Amino acid sequence: MKVFKFGGASVKDAPAIENLLHILRRYPEEQLVVVISAMGKTTNFLEKVLAAYHTEPEKVSALVDELQQQHEQVAIQLVPDPGPILDKLRALFAKLRAKLTLDPSSNYDFDYDQIVSFGELLSTTLISGYLNLAGISNTWLDARRMIRTDATYREGKLDWDISTKQIQEMVANALSGNSGQVVVTQGFIAGTAENLTTTLGREGSDYSAAIMAYALNAECVTIWKDVPGLLNADPKRFPDAVKLDKIPYEEAVELSYYGASIIHPKTLKPLQNKHIPLYVKSFFHPENEGSVITDCPLNIDVPSFIVKDHQTLLTIFPRDFSFIAVDNLSEIFNILSQNRIRINVMQNPALSFSVCTDAESARLTRCMVVLQYKYKVKYNEDVQLITIRHYTEGDIDKVIGTRNVLVRQMSRTTVQVVVTD
Ligand code: ASP
Ligand code: MG
Numbered sequence: 001m002k003v004f005k006f007g008g009a010s011v012k013d014a015p016a017i018e019n020l021l022h023i024l025r026r027y028p029e030e031q032l033v034v035v036i037s038a039m040g041k042t043t044n045f046l047e048k049v050l051a052a053y054h055t056e057p058e059k060v061s062a063l064v065d066e067l068q069q070q071h072e073q074v075a076i077q078l079v080p081d082p083g084p085i086l087d088k089l090r091a092l093f094a095k096l097r098a099k100l101t102l103d104p105s106s107n108y109d110f111d112y113d114q115i116v117s118f119g120e121l122l123s124t125t126l127i128s129g130y131l132n133l134a135g136i137s138n139t140w141l142d143a144r145r146m147i148r149t150d151a152t153y154r155e156g157k158l159d160w161d162i163s164t165k166q167i168q169e170m171v172a173n174a175l176s177g178n179s180g181q182v183v184v185t186q187g188f189i190a191g192t193a194e195n196l197t198t199t200l201g202r203e204g205s206d207y208s209a210a211i212m213a214y215a216l217n218a219e220c221v222t223i224w225k226d227v228p229g230l231l232n233a234d235p236k237r238f239p240d241a242v243k244l245d246k247i248p249y250e251e252a253v254e255l256s257y258y259g260a261s262i263i264h265p266k267t268l269k270p271l272q273n274k275h276i277p278l279y280v281k282s283f284f285h286p287e288n289e290g291s292v293i294t295d296c297p298l299n300i301d302v303p304s305f306i307v308k309d310h311q312t313l314l315t316i317f318p319r320d321f322s323f324i325a326v327d328n329l330s331e332i333f334n335i336l337s338q339n340r341i342r343i344n345v346m347q348n349p350a351l352s353f354s355v356c357t358d359a360e361s362a363r364l365t366r367c368m369v370v371l372q373y374k375y376k377v378k379y380n381e382d383v384q385l386i387t388i389r390h391y392t393e394g395d396i397d398k399v400i401g402t403r404n405v406l407v408r409q410m411s412r413t414t415v416q417v418v419v420t421d
Helices: 014-025 043-056 059-076 083-101 108-117 118-133 160-176 204-218 249-257 267-272 326-338 361-371 393-401
Strands: 002-005 033-036 138-141 183-184 190-191 197-199 220-225 246-248 278-282 291-294 304-318 345-347 354-357 376-391 402-408 415-418
Touching: 002 014, 002 204, 002 304, 014 059, 033 118, 033 204, 033 220, 043 059, 043 108, 043 118, 043 138, 059 083, 059 118, 059 278, 083 108, 083 118, 108 118, 108 183, 108 197, 118 138, 118 183, 138 160, 160 183, 160 204, 183 204, 204 267, 249 267, 249 376, 304 361, 326 354, 326 361, 345 402, 361 376, 376 393, 393 415
Parallel strands: 002 033, 002 220, 033 183, 138 183, 220 278, 246 291
Antiparallel strands: 190 197, 278 291, 304 354, 304 376, 345 354, 376 415, 402 415
């Protein structure tokens, strides 16, 4: 059995979904579990719907209409007789609208998951219906009944035992009937013991694919992308980016930890534990090799560049001019952790402590209010964090250019700089 994952870009419109069909046709003999994200920018769009629901409810209806039209349009383009698929999409939109007429919850993150999860429900309903008509018989499975998390909305923590059991049961059931060798399910979304919807964090569909592969002891996972494989840099910023053909899990974890947007960071550990290789292949050229992350020695002869924009650099000073010591640090870390502020880089000279983060501004403001009881906090907004793995001095100079360096941190393998223009 193989697990395939198609991200938003690879199902963004009718031609992309036709391309997905052609890719699946290349694997006629295989049992496939196909994990699919929301189409194109649907998740961002649903975030807008959610924001309107909380602050400008009069705008909600028009936004949902727009989303419905987009989805219906794709169904109409894909199949000559879209009636049955349209009925299913309309039923989902009716459910979404029903939710949006209730009073918003005081827990924004809860509402987020109940509403934003519709992106994946819609895309998989549409694509599963289309594939069935196009000759790829498949069963649509509800990931919320397979992947079990706790109630940490927007960042559900996995219950591996229950998820494994549910995935095995539901997939086995689906594949034992007459409805083919293919299962279609949603990335990103999961459910609690109370049957409430949760999500696994933005870009979480890769993680969903890994969870499915782990539970099913799959032979491999393939992520189909609009790039030729794993690259050493974002080709939009570094035109001479090259493909990394084969890298060990640990290196891929390092790269995604530093923010390479290749793979969701939680994806690799479950795969590594079961020695399941992860292929990254071109959606446009499925015949090409792509890249593989697997058990192999590190054999890297090019540096990797990871650039993260829109970072905030917080610098925290004790108000009494004491040195930053273990007890301050433990208190600061506690406050950061309570506010779920992810630290991308940190530095600790004698009288201050700096962290670079991409936390959203509402969360950051809440955190700063707490910190300010005891600390003076300065911040630089919209700074850039550049990480280079396997660097040489020349690489650093080239990347920094004439920009102003606020923080620089180096180990033998990695250099990180926080810069402003
Ligand atoms: N649709 C979700 C997102 O855009 C999950 C994913 O695409 O991986 O974040
Ligand atoms: Mg995506």
